[in-house]
Amino acid sequence: xxxxxxxxxxxxxxxxxxxxxxxxxxxxxxxxxxxxxxxxxxxxxxxxxxxxxxxxxxxxxxxxxxxxxxxxxxxxxxxxxxxxxxxxxxxxxxxxxxxxxxxxxxxxxxxxxxxxxxxxxxxxxxxxxxxxxxxxxxxxxxxxxxxxxxxxxxxxxxxxxxxxxxxxxxxxxxxxxxxxxxxxxxxxxxxxxxxxxxxxxxxxxxxxxxxxxxxxxxxxxxxxxxxx
Amino acid sequence: xxxxxxxxxxxxxxxxxxxxxxxxxxxxxxxxxxxxxxxxxxxxxxxxxxxxxxxxxxxxxxxxxxxxxxxxxxxxxxxxxxxxxxxxxxxxxxxxxxxxxxxxxxxxxxxxxxxxxxxxxxxxxxxxxxxxxxxxxxxxxxxxxxxxxxxxxxxxxxxxxxxxxxxxxxxxxxxxxxxxxxxxxxxxxxxxxxxxxxxxxxxxxxxxxxxxxxxxxxxxxxxxx
Numbered sequence: 156x157x158x159x160x161x162x163x164x165x166x167x168x169x170x171x172x173x174x175x176x177x178x179x180x181x182x183x184x185x186x187x188x189x190x191x192x193x194x195x196x197x198x199x200x201x202x203x204x205x206x207x208x209x210x211x212x213x214x215x216x217x218x219x220x221x222x223x224x225x226x227x228x229x230x231x232x233x234x235x236x237x238x239x240x241x242x243x244x245x246x247x248x249x250x251x252x253x254x255x256x257x258x259x260x261x262x263x264x265x266x267x268x269x270x271x272x273x274x275x276x277x278x279x280x281x282x283x284x285x286x287x288x289x290x291x292x293x294x295x296x297x298x299x300x301x302x303x304x305x306x307x308x309x310x311x312x313x314x315x316x317x318x319x320x321x322x323x324x325x326x327x328x329x330x331x332x333x334x335x336x337x338x339x340x341x342x343x344x345x346x347x348x349x350x351x352x353x354x355x356x357x358x359x360x361x362x363x364x365x366x367x368x369x370x371x372x373x374x375x376x377x378x379x380x381x382x383x
Numbered sequence: 384x385x386x387x388x389x390x391x392x393x394x395x396x397x398x399x400x401x402x403x404x405x406x407x408x409x410x411x412x413x414x415x416x417x418x419x420x421x422x423x424x425x426x427x428x429x430x431x432x433x434x435x436x437x438x439x440x441x442x443x444x445x446x447x448x449x450x451x452x453x454x455x456x457x458x459x460x461x462x463x464x465x466x467x468x469x470x471x472x473x474x475x476x477x478x479x480x481x482x483x484x485x486x487x488x489x490x491x492x493x494x495x496x497x498x499x500x501x502x503x504x505x506x507x508x509x510x511x512x513x514x515x516x517x518x519x520x521x522x523x524x525x526x527x528x529x530x531x532x533x534x535x536x537x538x539x540x541x542x543x544x545x546x547x548x549x550x551x552x553x554x555x556x557x558x559x560x561x562x563x564x565x566x567x568x569x570x571x572x573x574x575x576x577x578x579x580x581x582x583x584x585x586x587x588x589x590x591x592x593x594x595x596x597x598x599x600x601x602x603x604x605x606x607x608x
Binding site for chain 1: 447448450451452453454455456457459460463464465466467468541545546547548549551552559562563566572573574575576578579580582583586587590591594
């Protein structure tokens with residue numbers, strides 16, 4: 156154990172700095188793709204409310220497909236397949252590809268979360284709002300969504316933890332983030348164990364507050380909530 | 384757009400068998416990891432519900448760390464890190480151990496939630512009948528808790544199938560690894576899109592039936608109550 160820690164002697168300062176910077180890149184990647192996923196998920200959750208069959212089917216296919224497929228397939232598609240097949244217009248940097256991939260993949264998961272949140276509300280809420288003369292859009296915005304947020308916040312926070320961990324996959328398409336930096340440092344120092352353990356510590360530091368937030372929200376939001 | 388499908392049709396005989404074999408490997412890794420996770424997860428869950436702090440806190444820490452760090456990092460530590468310290472694994476066993484240890488944290492949580500969902504009176508009744516705690520667990524709690532656990536366990540299996548994709552990074556010959564190799568080794572760059580689409584198809588062929596099973600189990604759980 157002491158021998159192992161001694162391995163850090165020459166590298167600790169430099170690594171802390173480099174991995175710290177890379178962690179910021181990871182957080183940025185997570186943040187941007189989180190909002191993209193939220194936007195996509197919201198649209199995919201609200202479209203079925205409009206009751207247009209063809210759109211409905213499209214959303215169903217989107218959710219079914221992207222929930223059943225690993226992120227890696229999507230990342231490969233965006234980053235490798237599109238340029239390789241000759242669609243020059245769609246060539247993007249690895250960072251953009253990572254954001255798009257995580258956003259599109261996450262959107263399918265968030266859509267399900269949002270939908271279950273909206274459906275968890277009693278139908279009477281919507282009916283009451285409509286009978287008061289609200290338009291469906293207004294009823295959604297002022298009556299249903301504010302109440303649904305309470306149901307969906309814990310699973311959304313849970314999703315954020317998952318998303319943070321999924322950003323590590325983007326190192327495979329060489330998007331600049333923590334895992335890629337850890338790989339670089341591991342191969343340049345010939346100390347893979349030290350580099351990856353330190354990367355794990357950085358990831359844990361980032362996910363720790365999020366995981367505590369999940370627990371807090373589950374308790375806080377669960378209070379007085381009727382389930383079933 | 385039609386040429387996309389025509390090309391896929393032409394290359395189908397070359398691509399399909401390779402990816403089919405890779406899928407067999409994916410299933411193998413997934414089942415291996417599932418077994419490791421189910422067994423190790425039981426230990427984690429029993430430690431977590433123990434009243435003995437020396438058992439409870441390590442299990443809590445294990446769960447937290449495994450759930451708080453990416454599976455990719457864990458697998459790299461096992462494959463690259465341990466080989467640096469002189470413990471060498473082949474990619475497939477490293478993948479099974481890594482995904483299994485990662486899964487033990489999730490499965491442990493599922494077990495724990497299932498056990499804790501059983502009414503406290505059940506244990507008390509069993510204990511007051513003179514059963515030992517182990518017997519009460521084995522004959523009273525677990526059989527009831529199992530029904531609650533099955534749907535989330537099935538969902539976990541779906542996650543596991545998708546997680547196997549990351550072991551392509553340690554050169555385990557599963558779907559994504561073989562697909563990339565197919566593209567690079569045979570210079571089939573112009574049809575890489577088709578190849579990855581077939582990959583997606585294989586993953587869906589594994590995950591969609593599982594999610595149907597999960598739905599069924601969820602319904603059955605309601606009936607059992």
